[in-house]
Amino acid sequence: MRGWSLCAYSDDTMTSRLLALSFPLLLAACGNLPPRRPVPPHEPTATQPSWYPEAPWTAEGADGRVFLEGKVVFDTGKAELRPAATRVLTDLLAYLTANPDVTRLRIEGHTDIRAAEEMNQKLSERRATAVANWLVDNGIDHDRILAVAFGELRPLWPNKNRDAMQENRRAEFHVAEVNGNRFQGEDPTSGGVVIYIKSKEERDAEGRKAPPPSTKLPAVKVELDVIKATEAKKARDLLADPEPPATAPATLPGAKAPKAEGASGKSEGTSGKSEAVTP
Numbered sequence: 001m002r003g004w005s006l007c008a009y010s011d012d013t014m015t016s017r018l019l020a021l022s023f024p025l026l027l028a029a030c031g032n033l034p035p036r037r038p039v040p041p042h043e044p045t046a047t048q049p050s051w052y053p054e055a056p057w058t059a060e061g062a063d064g065r066v067f068l069e070g071k072v073v074f075d076t077g078k079a080e081l082r083p084a085a086t087r088v089l090t091d092l093l094a095y096l097t098a099n100p101d102v103t104r105l106r107i108e109g110h111t112d113i114r115a116a117e118e119m120n121q122k123l124s125e126r127r128a129t130a131v132a133n134w135l136v137d138n139g140i141d142h143d144r145i146l147a148v149a150f151g152e153l154r155p156l157w158p159n160k161n162r163d164a165m166q167e168n169r170r171a172e173f174h175v176a177e178v179n180g181n182r183f184q185g186e187d188p189t190s191g192g193v194v195i196y197i198k199s200k201e202e203r204d205a206e207g208r209k210a211p212p213p214s215t216k217l218p219a220v221k222v223e224l225d226v227i228k229a230t231e232a233k234k235a236r237d238l239l240a241d242p243e244p245p246a247t248a249p250a251t252l253p254g255a256k257a258p259k260a261e262g263a264s265g266k267s268e269g270t271s272g273k274s275e276a277v278t279p
Helices: 002-007 011-031 085-098 119-136 162-168 200-207 226-240
Strands: 104-110 143-152 171-178 193-195
Touching: 085 119, 104 119, 119 143, 119 171, 119 193, 119 200
Parallel strands: 104 143
Antiparallel strands: 104 171, 143 193
8 A cells, every 4th residue: 555655646746747738739839720710701682672561571582462451352253342452452552552662563463273364364463453443542653553464374282172262262462663663673564454544634534524425226116906096097098199180191182082981893783784974
């Protein structure tokens, strides 16, 4: 035990000897470290524009669709706005009023596939027009609206069931221009068929136009007794223009006079002898 104690070291002594041995190695290692780089300053992220209704906002790849609570959907084959659509359009009206830098809003009309393609195209035009006219009637400038129609070409869901078709019969709203510039340089129409939206004054003027004059024929009195009516007409014609008396036809020069009735070339009471006729 005494021999072991002579060779033992205390903990502090052991630590000091290890540091003394490793110090040259630490100096060599520090000489090979790369130079320090300054901490980069904090770069603020792009702020969300006031007109953009969805977060997070990124300057590149942003979606210009205006998302509102609720939907504007239509009944099959119709373009009339449902009562529930009024609340959605009221929110859209408030959005446009609060964000005048959105200088052009695209309104899209869509349908499902339960009709001919040409008919669906016309129907989607009427749906986009119905939404646009509602906004114009409530104070939005018609030049601020870009109405386009896609027919059945852009469904949200495959038209495989009734619920999916209901979702496809819709109107969508997209930012097309900001401060007079195309949103992200894209086509404002997005490839749809553009519909001209008339101002409220134009539509009011068309409604004030006088209707064309009607060519109404006078009422015709129907005679129930046809025979009586015919006889009365004949009597009126006779009184208005009586028939002239019959006259003998004129004899042409050199023509023989016609024989009197009853003459047979023989004198009455004779026995067949002819008598001379005094000229």
